[in-house]
Amino acid sequence: MKITFITRDGEKVEAEASAGQDLLAVGQAAGMPLEGTCEGQMACSTCHVIVAREWFGKLPEAAEEEEDMLDLAADVQATSRLSCQIVLTDELDGMTVSIPSDSVDAQGF
Numbered sequence: 001m002k003i004t005f006i007t008r009d010g011e012k013v014e015a016e017a018s019a020g021q022d023l024l025a026v027g028q029a030a031g032m033p034l035e036g037t038c039e040g041q042m043a044c045s046t047c048h049v050i051v052a053r054e055w056f057g058k059l060p061e062a063a064e065e066e067e068d069m070l071d072l073a074a075d076v077q078a079t080s081r082l083s084c085q086i087v088l089t090d091e092l093d094g095m096t097v098s099i100p101s102d103s104v105d106a107q108g109f
């Protein structure tokens with residue numbers, strides 16, 4: 001399956017992914033600037049991505065902890081998610097996500 005990342009410069013990068021992987025790992029493998037400092041513990045927001053509107057509804061809802069972390073992230077939008085919390089399924093083949101303009105680590109506040 002494929003995931004398309006849109007970089008801060010608006011460049012499209014297609015990444016090869018498989019079901020069961022988390023979106024953070026796929027993004028990192030594709031060279032996206034997603035630090036993932038806490039390795040999926042929902043204790044940072046360096047894995048923040050903005051999901052394309054048409055794909056957002058296909059994702060399971062965010063847990064409260066994820067929402068709380070997103071509140072601290074920079075450039076948060078209505079379809080923001082923590083990529084470490086998104087486990088890919090075949091249904092998500094072709095999903096597009098954007099890298100936020102400024103991924104400041106929430107722990108720095």
Ligand code: FES
Nearest residue numbers: 036040042047084
């Ligand atoms: Fe820290 Fe996703 S890697 S919240």
